[in-house]
Amino acid sequence: MDSNATVTPVANLQIHPPRWQGLDTTWTTAAVALLLLAITTRFISGFLGTSKPAQNGSQTVPMLPYWMPIIGHIPQFSFAPQSLLNKARDAYRSGIFSLNLGSTTHNIIFAPPMGGTLMNQKHSIANMDSVGKHVMTAVFGFPKSKASMERYDASLTGLNTCYKHLTSEPYLGEMVQSTIDVTKRNIANLVTFSESTVDQVAWERTSNAETITKPQGEQVVEISMMPLIRDFIAASANPSLIGSDFVNNNPDFFQDLWDMDRGFKWLATGLPAWLPIPQVWKAKIARSRAFNAVRNFDEVMEKAANGEDPGQDWQDLDNVGPVLTQRLKLYRQLNFNMDERAALDLCLLWAMNANANMLVFWMLNHIYADKSLLARLREEIAPFVHAVQPKQLFGVPEPPRIDTFDHEALANKCPLLKSCYIESLRLDSATWSFRVMQEDLILAASREKDAEKFLLKKGTYTHIAHSIHHTDPAYFDDPQTWRADRHIKREEEDGEVSVNMGTIRGGHSMCKGRAFAQKEALVFTAAFISMWDMEPVGGGAWKLPRFKPATGVYTTNDDIRVSVSRRKGLPEA
Numbered sequence: 001m002d003s004n005a006t007v008t009p010v011a012n013l014q015i016h017p018p019r020w021q022g023l024d025t026t027w028t029t030a031a032v033a034l035l036l037l038a039i040t041t042r043f044i045s046g047f048l049g050t051s052k053p054a055q056n057g058s059q060t061v062p063m064l065p066y067w068m069p070i071i072g073h074i075p076q077f078s079f080a081p082q083s084l085l086n087k088a089r090d091a092y093r094s095g096i097f098s099l100n101l102g103s104t105t106h107n108i109i110f111a112p113p114m115g116g117t118l119m120n121q122k123h124s125i126a127n128m129d130s131v132g133k134h135v136m137t138a139v140f141g142f143p144k145s146k147a148s149m150e151r152y153d154a155s156l157t158g159l160n161t162c163y164k165h166l167t168s169e170p171y172l173g174e175m176v177q178s179t180i181d182v183t184k185r186n187i188a189n190l191v192t193f194s195e196s197t198v199d200q201v202a203w204e205r206t207s208n209a210e211t212i213t214k215p216q217g218e219q220v221v222e223i224s225m226m227p228l229i230r231d232f233i234a235a236s237a238n239p240s241l242i243g244s245d246f247v248n249n250n251p252d253f254f255q256d257l258w259d260m261d262r263g264f265k266w267l268a269t270g271l272p273a274w275l276p277i278p279q280v281w282k283a284k285i286a287r288s289r290a291f292n293a294v295r296n297f298d299e300v301m302e303k304a305a306n307g308e309d310p311g312q313d314w315q316d317l318d319n320v321g322p323v324l325t326q327r328l329k330l331y332r333q334l335n336f337n338m339d340e341r342a343a344l345d346l347c348l349l350w351a352m353n354a355n356a357n358m359l360v361f362w363m364l365n366h367i368y369a370d371k372s373l374l375a376r377l378r379e380e381i382a383p384f385v386h387a388v389q390p391k392q393l394f395g396v397p398e399p400p401r402i403d404t405f406d407h408e409a410l411a412n413k414c415p416l417l418k419s420c421y422i423e424s425l426r427l428d429s430a431t432w433s434f435r436v437m438q439e440d441l442i443l444a445a446s447r448e449k450d451a452e453k454f455l456l457k458k459g460t461y462t463h464i465a466h467s468i469h470h471t472d473p474a475y476f477d478d479p480q481t482w483r484a485d486r487h488i489k490r491e492e493e494d495g496e497v498s499v500n501m502g503t504i505r506g507g508h509s510m511c512k513g514r515a516f517a518q519k520e521a522l523v524f525t526a527a528f529i530s531m532w533d534m535e536p537v538g539g540g541a542w543k544l545p546r547f548k549p550a551t552g553v554y555t556t557n558d559d560i561r562v563s564v565s566r567r568k569g570l571p572e573a
């Protein structure tokens with residue numbers, strides 16, 4: 001041993017456990033405590049959550065057991081909602097269960113009879129007013145002042161009355177005809193085969209279009225299908241609601257609307273824009289631009305109503321649709337300011353575009369993925385939608401066009417097309433209806449005399465989760481498969497064919513635009529398949545994009561590149 005080495009006296013040696021070892025013990029204790037808490041909570045919530053007898057022969061709504069006090073089902077509901085809901089659907093066959101979300105009770109209904117009864121309740125029993133107001137202010141920018149809120153309350157009945165201009169004749173027919181007129185003009189230019197973006201149409205520019213000349217000389221356009229369909233429909237349907245001037249004067253409006261829709265839940269949180277959360281400020285910037293565009297439109301409408309010149313960009317205000325012209329009268333009557341008008345109209349524009357455009361996108365995916373279905377649909381609609389190839393004049397090739405378009409026949413004489421629409425409502429959307437219980441309400445699980453009855457307590461929240469019913473194997477055979485003719489019923493005696501929604505609701509039953517939505521979906525689908533062929537870029541089987549949850553109809557993050565070409569073999573005009 002080195003004589004210079006210092007010797008540590010053994011008696012003074014103190015052994016300190018390393019710092020990490022102390023932490024380890026704390027973690028282990030915490031983990032054991034957490035585990036015990038979870039097991040106890042699971043046991044107690046399982047016991048307390050069972051259905052118990054309640055007033056007038058009813059029983060309480062059973063609650064799914066959970067593992068954590070206070071937060072309850074929030075973790076599973078946030079990260080894997082569909083599997084949580086499907087598991088609960090299979091466990092509670094009466095059609096109702098409840099969840100604990102942050103110590104508030106949320107009843108989830110998936111049996112159609114209970115859903116229907118709840119939706120038909122008066123506002124004094126079940127309503128969504130508080131949520132509606134929150135969404136209107138946080139998402140659409142309605143002013144929060146007391147005076148604005150009072151005007152909002154005062155307008156609700158009038159706003160509802162205005163919706164008759166969206167749902168009934170002759171207004172509905174006028175809107176559908178206006179959409180057809182624009183679509184007939186636009187569909188010939190779904191893709192223009194222009195190499196330069198300057199010469200392309202708006203929906204091509206947002207879809208990254210590339211013109212390709214094939215070895216045989218045929219030209220095709222490779223393009224992103226989702227923005228193509230979504231933006232084409234926006235440009236072609238919205239003039240029927242808000243007039244052609246608004247659509248022409250605001251070429252970027254719909255991009256802002258999509259950004260807003262993408263950030264919908266972030267806007268709904270009400271978080272301020274200065275927080276370093278990109279989704280919040282992106283959605284707020286988009287909302288602010290979209291809001292200003294609509295506000296400008298509302299100012300122009302007011303000017304025109306006062307007999308003033310609205311300016312040279314606004315010379316076609318007479319084609320603004322019936323709902324908004326009717327709303328203008330209400331706004332003036334109730335002295336609405338421009339911010340209030342803009343928020344309400346922005347909400348309507350969002351409702352018109354957020355679901356319907358994507359629904360057509362999904363329908364077209366299923367249809368083009370199956371060549372035999374595409375051929376059967378083309379045959380079915382041919383008598384009612386005449387796509388023709390005009391004769392070549394003076395050596396100049398003329399693009400094909402649609403000559404006649406019978407939308408009544410599409411709805412009444414094309415069962416396969418209509419069944420495709422219902423099938424996409426069933427499987428390509430996850431709509432959700434929501435009510436706050438203002439009073440106790442007893443709901444029967446079915447229409448049978450001795451059906452089970454459930455008590456929905458005042459102060460709880462009730463949701464109708466349509467998608468849980470739509471994928472319920474007890475109602476739909478092989479529920480996850482999209483089947484084009486699933487909703488066609490053929491009478492045994494006379495072979496008469498009918499197509500109806502059956503128990504499919506999709507929240508659609510409460511949607512004020514449902515009549516228009518169905519008509520436009522049939523019109524757009526018929527227009528696309530009559531005029532254009534689509535193949536996946538690079539050939540091979542069609543790959544369906546993956547769903548991304550949205551506020552209703554699913555959207556997708558997948559970029560589906562398709563090769564679009566003119567349909568061959570159209571009859572000569």
Ligand code: HEM
Binds near residue numbers: 516
């Ligand atoms: C297939 C496409 C569509 C689907 C799946 C759909 C779905 C829905 C749903 C689930 C609601 C909420 C219902 C509730 O729980 O109270 C709703 C409301 C609404 N929808 Fe639609 N919608 C579609 C198309 C449209 C279109 C094209 C328009 C406009 C032309 C429209 C206008 C409205 C309006 C104004 C409301 C609000 C009603 C209110 O304030 O009570 N919707 N829609």
